[in-house]
Amino acid sequence: MKVSLIAVMTLCGRITPGIMGSREDRRFLEETRMNHDASLLGAGTLRGGDAEMRGPDGALPKERIRSLISASGKLPLDERKIFQIGPRPLIFTAASRADDLARQAGKRAEVIALPEQDGALSLPVACEKLAERGVENLLLEGGAHLYYVALQQGVVDELLVTVAPKVSGDRHALSLLEGDQPLGDPFLDLQLLSCRPSINGELFCRYKVKKKLTQSVDDQV
Numbered sequence: 001m002k003v004s005l006i007a008v009m010t011l012c013g014r015i016t017p018g019i020m021g022s023r024e025d026r027r028f029l030e031e032t033r034m035n036h037d038a039s040l041l042g043a044g045t046l047r048g049g050d051a052e053m054r055g056p057d058g059a060l061p062k063e064r065i066r067s068l069i070s071a072s073g074k075l076p077l078d079e080r081k082i083f084q085i086g087p088r089p090l091i092f093t094a095a096s097r098a099d100d101l102a103r104q105a106g107k108r109a110e111v112i113a114l115p116e117q118d119g120a121l122s123l124p125v126a127c128e129k130l131a132e133r134g135v136e137n138l139l140l141e142g143g144a145h146l147y148y149v150a151l152q153q154g155v156v157d158e159l160l161v162t163v164a165p166k167v168s169g170d171r172h173a174l175s176l177l178e179g180d181q182p183l184g185d186p187f188l189d190l191q192l193l194s195c196r197p198s199i200n201g202e203l204f205c206r207y208k209v210k211k212k213l214t215q216s217v218d219d220q221v
Contacts, residue, residue: 191208
């Protein structure tokens with residue numbers, strides 16, 4: 001399975017608060033979704049917005065999988081459109097939370113239990129579960145913790161990052177990745193595959209992960 005990470009960030013690396021991408025970036029996100037069989041979204045990103053993971057012109061193809069991941073199992077099931085409109089999503093959660101969450105979700109979502117890896121839910125197992133459903137290309141749509149864990153656990157193949165012509169400087173705003181330790185010694189190296197500037201000043205960058213992590217950060221240091 002090929003796993004892509006997509007995000008828009010300021011020049012200083014912030015992905016919050018607020019919407020910072022242009023209409024062109026939004027269109028790029030929607031078209032990219034249609035080139036992937038499934039999307040995976042972190043629970044924190046869903047709580048902070050009302051993501052439906054639609055394609056161009058509001059498309060919600062029945063065969064495309066929308067999935068969420070939440071270690072706590074605490075999701076706004078009654079308040080978010082993803083549980084009301086379109087194909088029901090998959091929710092990955094901890095085994096200890098799965099039965100209770102499945103009862104709460106009812107027919108609004110399918111709940112799948114995951115084991116833990118390096119103190120977080122196992123994304124390699126989540127990828128295996130999605131592959132069993134025919135997913136060949138998975139798009140990670142946020143947020144910062146999910147991106148960090150995905151790179152830490154070695155499932156990411158490429159990063160699709162839009163650099164917006166904006167700066168923040170807010171030390172409390174989330175950066176592209178949020179974790180407790182560096183992802184390398186001290187960095188995880190990327191290879192730039194392409195970089196396209198837009199007329200409005202955005203940079204559409206595509207990076208390949210040069211060497212995916214396959215073990216915990218603790219084991220590498």
